[in-house]
Amino acid sequence: MSWIFIPFKIIGSYTHRFIRELGKMGCFIAVSLFWIVFPPYLIQRVIKQINFIGVKTTPVIVLTGSFTGMVLALQTYYALAKFGAESSLGPVVALSLIRELGPVISALMVTGCAGSALTAEIGIMRITEQIDALDAMALNPYKYLITPNILAGVLSLPLLNAIFVVLGVFGGYAISVGLMDLSSGTYFQGIRDFIKTQDILEGLYKSLSFGFLITWISCYKGYFTGYGAEGVSKATIQSVVLSSVLILIWDYFMTSIMIL
Amino acid sequence: MIKVVDLCKSFKGHEVLSGVNLTIAGGYSTALIGGSGQGKSILLKHIIGLLRPDKGKVLIDNQDISKLRRRPLKQLKERFGIVFQGGALFDSLTVFDNVAFPLREKTRLKEPVIRDKVLHELSRVGLSGAEKKYPSEISGGMKKRVALARCLIMNPEIVLFDEPTAGLDPLIGKAIHRMIWECQKSCKFTAIIVTHEIPAIFSIVDSIAMLYNGKIIFTGTPEEIKVSKDPVVHQFIHGELEGPISLK
Numbered sequence: 001m002s003w004i005f006i007p008f009k010i011i012g013s014y015t016h017r018f019i020r021e022l023g024k025m026g027c028f029i030a031v032s033l034f035w036i037v038f039p040p041y042l043i044q045r046v047i048k049q050i051n052f053i054g055v056k057t058t059p060v061i062v063l064t065g066s067f068t069g070m071v072l073a074l075q076t077y078y079a080l081a082k083f084g085a086e087s088s089l090g091p092v093v094a095l096s097l098i099r100e101l102g103p104v105i106s107a108l109m110v111t112g113c114a115g116s117a118l119t120a121e122i123g124i125m126r127i128t129e130q131i132d133a134l135d136a137m138a139l140n141p142y143k144y145l146i147t148p149n150i151l152a153g154v155l156s157l158p159l160l161n162a163i164f165v166v167l168g169v170f171g172g173y174a175i176s177v178g179l180m181d182l183s184s185g186t187y188f189q190g191i192r193d194f195i196k197t198q199d200i201l202e203g204l205y206k207s208l209s210f211g212f213l214i215t216w217i218s219c220y221k222g223y224f225t226g227y228g229a230e231g232v233s234k235a236t237i238q239s240v241v242l243s244s245v246l247i248l249i250w251d252y253f254m255t256s257i258m259i260l
Numbered sequence: 261m262i263k264v265v266d267l268c269k270s271f272k273g274h275e276v277l278s279g280v281n282l283t284i285a286g287g288y289s290t291a292l293i294g295g296s297g298q299g300k301s302i303l304l305k306h307i308i309g310l311l312r313p314d315k316g317k318v319l320i321d322n323q324d325i326s327k328l329r330r331r332p333l334k335q336l337k338e339r340f341g342i343v344f345q346g347g348a349l350f351d352s353l354t355v356f357d358n359v360a361f362p363l364r365e366k367t368r369l370k371e372p373v374i375r376d377k378v379l380h381e382l383s384r385v386g387l388s389g390a391e392k393k394y395p396s397e398i399s400g401g402m403k404k405r406v407a408l409a410r411c412l413i414m415n416p417e418i419v420l421f422d423e424p425t426a427g428l429d430p431l432i433g434k435a436i437h438r439m440i441w442e443c444q445k446s447c448k449f450t451a452i453i454v455t456h457e458i459p460a461i462f463s464i465v466d467s468i469a470m471l472y473n474g475k476i477i478f479t480g481t482p483e484e485i486k487v488s489k490d491p492v493v494h495q496f497i498h499g500e501l502e503g504p505i506s507l508k
Contacts, residue, residue, distance in 0.1 A: 124351075132305070132344065136337065137414075
């Protein structure tokens with residue numbers, strides 16, 4: 001009869017592991033947030049991490065932003081032309097970029113560039129006992145390693161998103177005006193008429209939350225990495241996959257909340 | 261004084277320490293010996309408060325380290341220094357910055373004062389001229405000496421060494437041993453040295469403790485361990501293949 005219970009045992013074991021992992025992640029972020037609030041404030045570390053997460057990802061954001069805007073304009077132009085609505089190309093491109101594509105794609109780029117590097121860096125620090133060394137020196141590893149990254153992520157993502165959106169809009173402009181002979185005035189006037197502050201705020205809230213999400217998961221996976229090079233490699237993969245999936249899921253929930 | 265009382269620790273159901281009792285007198289050096297995987301480094305991490313025991317306690321001057329709250333624990337940790345097996349140097353920092361790190365993070369000393377202290381400490385461990393190198397550019401022996409300099413710069417009262425000569429050639433190993441001995445005698449800190457360097461370690465420590473099957477089975481002076489009649493101790497320090505210790 002015991003074989004009947006095997007599926008339940010497997011489901012139970014996975015559920016147990018999942019809940020335990022969630023709890024561990026919850027505790028990790030609670031301790032990190034506690035240390036964000038309480039002094040000492042490591043401003044220089046935060047600036048250093050903004051350089052690491054924000055500045056070093058900028059070239060990728062510049063490239064992806066421009067090309068996303070260009071391809072969006074190209075695809076949308078032909079769809080709108082069928083209904084004779086080419087004049088709406090500017091607002092459609094801008095709205096898509098500001099509300100969805102900007103925050104999501106810039107977050108995915110940061111996950112691939114900085115998130116993976118963060119996990120690997122903290123993971124290597126863990127396996128080479130550098131985190132233990134910090135602890136042994138009576139320096140709080142959360143305060144020294146985790147909180148500057150979370151703050152840097154939350155501050156960098158909106159700025160990267162802004163760069164992405166601006167370059168995307170200009171990429172779309174290059175295609176619309178340069179290739180499709182749409183007038184410059186039509187493109188920008190449409191954007192001015194249709195884009196509301198609420199749209200910009202929606203993009204801002206999204207990128208803020210994505211910055212938090214990416215640094216939380218990247219730091220967590222690195223901090224609790226497995227043993228050896230294989231452990232760090234697995235942690236890095238898990239960090240990128242989990243961050244990317246959660247960005248898309250969280251994006252859906254934020255959109256549905258803000259659209260209501 | 262450091263006192264370990266009935267310390268137990270398990271990892272994923274495997275009991276590594278099963279009732280360790282050990283007393284280490286302040287100001288003296290003690291070698292902690294035992295086979296690989298017997299839990300020597302685990303015991304060291306309990307002593308400095310990096311791990312919490314499942315059962316038992318670690319008393320530092322009669323204060324139970326596992327029961328201390330955040331601030332007193334921080335104050336207690338400031339009395340410690342540790343030299344990790346691989347050095348645990350911060351690989352993104354130069355040798356100079358690694359040694360200066362505790363001073364920059366924990367004191368308000370001005371940069372010229374920090375510079376003088378770091379250069380003095382580096383010359384003490386024979387590393388003058390290596391300030392600008394990164395950990396990846398120096399040898400294993402140099403890494404251990406940088407780690408020793410980083411540890412000693414805060415003048416700790418208790419210094420823990422986790423296999424300070426592992427992976428080094430005999431000459432460098434001997435030089436590190438002598439350096440530890442000289443530093444311990446001049447600074448009068450309490451030293452606990454986890455090591456496999458037998459019998460070389462006997463000449464630089466005041467006492468020896470041997471860990472076997474999760475328990476301390478011997479404590480005494482180097483002279484006493486050499487004449488110990490305990491078959492496990494005898495087999496281990498003489499490196500004999502036949503005896504009660506089974507090779508897994």
